[in-house]
Amino acid sequence: MSRSHAINLSAAWLPPDASRGRDVWLRRFGRPAGLEETDRLWLFIESAVDCGVHLGDERLPDVIAGRRWRCEVTGRLRLRNELALVPRPATVGVAVDAARGRVSLPVGLGRVILQIESAGLATDGRG
Secondary structure, three states: OOOOEEOOOOOOEEOHHHHOOOOOEEEEOOOOOOOOOOEEEEEEEEEEOEEEEEEEEEEEEEEOOOEEEEOOOOOOOOOOEEEEEEEOOOOOOOOOOOOOEEEEOOHHOOEEEEEEOOOOOOOOOOO
């Protein structure tokens, strides 16, 4: 049976802070449960600014402003993951929820989606 499922990763980001010394947005997430051997995982990012992208210690291709970005991450995901976006130019004026320390990505940084696709399905990140 073919199936597709999108997980929105645009909320619950740790915004930049002085301890990281640069403009880095961090999003931690777990490997989705119930994956089958034939499933493929795609990361989709829509951004109005150029961004560097890191998944754990691995640098992924850069996001180009205004272009739909996608990268297959099937073999790269671990049980626990950390996604980092490094916007260029740096973002400013972020309101932080003091209780949680997490925020949604600013509008200019756009959307981040993890898409689970069964083998053979076309992917466009619109899940």
